[in-house]
Amino acid sequence: GIDYTAVVVQDITYDKKVEQELIESVLRYRKLFEESNDAIYISAVSGKLLEVNQAWLDLFGYDQEDVSQVNTIHLYANPDDRTKFTQELARNGSVGNYEITLIKKNEERIECILSTTTRKNMDGEIIGYQGIIRDITEKKRTAELIKAKELAEKSATMKEQFLANMSHEIRTPMNAVIGFTNLLNDSTL
Numbered sequence: 001g002i003d004y005t006a007v008v009v010q011d012i013t014y015d016k017k018v019e020q021e022l023i024e025s026v027l028r029y030r031k032l033f034e035e036s037n038d039a040i041y042i043s044a045v046s047g048k049l050l051e052v053n054q055a056w057l058d059l060f061g062y063d064q065e066d067v068s069q070v071n072t073i074h075l076y077a078n079p080d081d082r083t084k085f086t087q088e089l090a091r092n093g094s095v096g097n098y099e100i101t102l103i104k105k106n107e108e109r110i111e112c113i114l115s116t117t118t119r120k121n122m123d124g125e126i127i128g129y130q131g132i133i134r135d136i137t138e139k140k141r142t143a144e145l146i147k148a149k150e151l152a153e154k155s156a157t158m159k160e161q162f163l164a165n166m167s168h169e170i171r172t173p174m175n176a177v178i179g180f181t182n183l184l185n186d187s188t189l
Helices: 013-035 054-060 064-071 077-093 137-186
Strands: 039-044 049-052 094-103 110-120 126-135
Touching: 013 049, 039 054, 054 126, 077 094, 077 110, 077 126, 110 137
Parallel strands: none
Antiparallel strands: 039 049, 039 126, 094 110, 110 126
16 A cells, blocks of 8 residues: 655744744733723722722722722712712713722722723623823812912902992091091181
8 A cells, every 4th residue: 555644833932923923912911901000990880899009009008918808889989979970881881080088998089080982892792991090189279279369369369359349438527527637627607
């Protein structure tokens, strides 16, 4: 009999290149996730936190070991706010620059902006959320102080105008009374 040898040669250069690009993409994402100054989180629909970065830990005052015990519902100053937020997410698929009051581990309230998108499975069902949280507490306080300062300045200006007007309104009749008094003193009754 005749023996045959079949040799199949397949060029996998393209597959290796794609695999390497995917690995590099994941590493870039991981580096961005870990080094971001903004708090980044990934959570399940239930609110269970799946992953957070160091900026998130710093913002809320938790340790990495605490994360698995934290539910996002406990981060909202008003639990109804989470319901409204998730409803808007379900409607639009993402929400940007959503202002909300959140609570740190030490119960301190912070004003934040949330930008979040939904995570879906292959069937298109929402399985969780991923987003960025930015603390705007100081920015809001500064804006409130500026507003209060402007209000105080406006109040002071109005007070000055009132006093100037009242001074004028009082001086006019006083001058008349003083003038008539002088006339009466110069005449004999």
